[in-house]
Amino acid sequence: MSQARLMDGTALARRIVDEAAKKAADLTERTGTAPCLATVLVGEDPASVTYVRMKQNRCRKAGITSRHVPLPADTTTEQLVGTLRDLSADPAVHGILLQHPMGPHIDERAAFEAIAPEKDVDGVTFASFATMSFGLPGFVSCTPGGIMRLLDEYGVDPAGRRAVVVGRSAILGKPAGMLLLARDATVTYCHSRTADLSAAVREADIVVAAVGRPRLIRGQDIKPGAVVIDAGYNAGNVGDVDFDSAVERASLITPVPGGVGPMTIATLLEQTVDAAARQLGV
């Protein structure tokens, strides 16, 4: 079998960001207010610092203001919830991003739920999960939303296909599976307690790897012709899929870097501009 075609997230993300930048400029001209994203970071985890910086840089280039709120690592859930409620009530802020992961002492769900649904541009609240799961308009979780855009861009219709999602995190695996289900895929979730991961993956027409275990998914388990989406973020820009072996079996595959990652940030920017437009009444 020939090698898989690469799904170029960098190129698609660039187009989405260019479009968001045009909308941001138009909005700023019409209202005198630029879209504003608040970025909240608890602690100084080096990867999280990098991701937040990347988001701020892309915002700046797209004409979106960002307001950074760094909090010490020992911030309590109550203090974090207070900060997020303040940002939710601040009319100058249109979108809120709470960088994940936070320290184990933080009640992550309580924090996410302190974000006003109309500012939940990262798609992390229960309200966003519900609209996403029913395929209704609303904010999607950014990486899963980016994955669906990539599938559409490369002509992959999930309807009737068997999709296997490896991972069940609140911001990645779970919403990715729900978005695929909303598009009529037959979805199986695999996780740390799955008895035979290889057997499940071998059945998949679409594999979404979102577990944070470097090169966990090997080419030998990929069904020939499957679509492979690698949403794993591991140190050193290594994905959850063993690319070199998977590329020999898949029909389409996302690289790391240059696949799902850029789509995450593009989706965030796009949703921030949409949130601002709605809040500014345009």
Ligand SMILES: Nc1nc2c(c(=O)[nH]1)N[C@@H](CN(C=O)c1ccc(C(=O)N[C@@H](CCC(=O)O)C(=O)O)cc1)CN2
């Ligand atoms: N609140 C959130 N937290 C986290 C999310 C999220 O969507 N919301 N996702 C990940 C990390 N992440 C964004 O936060 C992220 C990771 C990677 C990239 C990216 O573009 N990576 C590039 C490579 C970057 C490099 O060269 O260093 C790529 O894949 O091409 C963007 C966003 C966890 N936390």
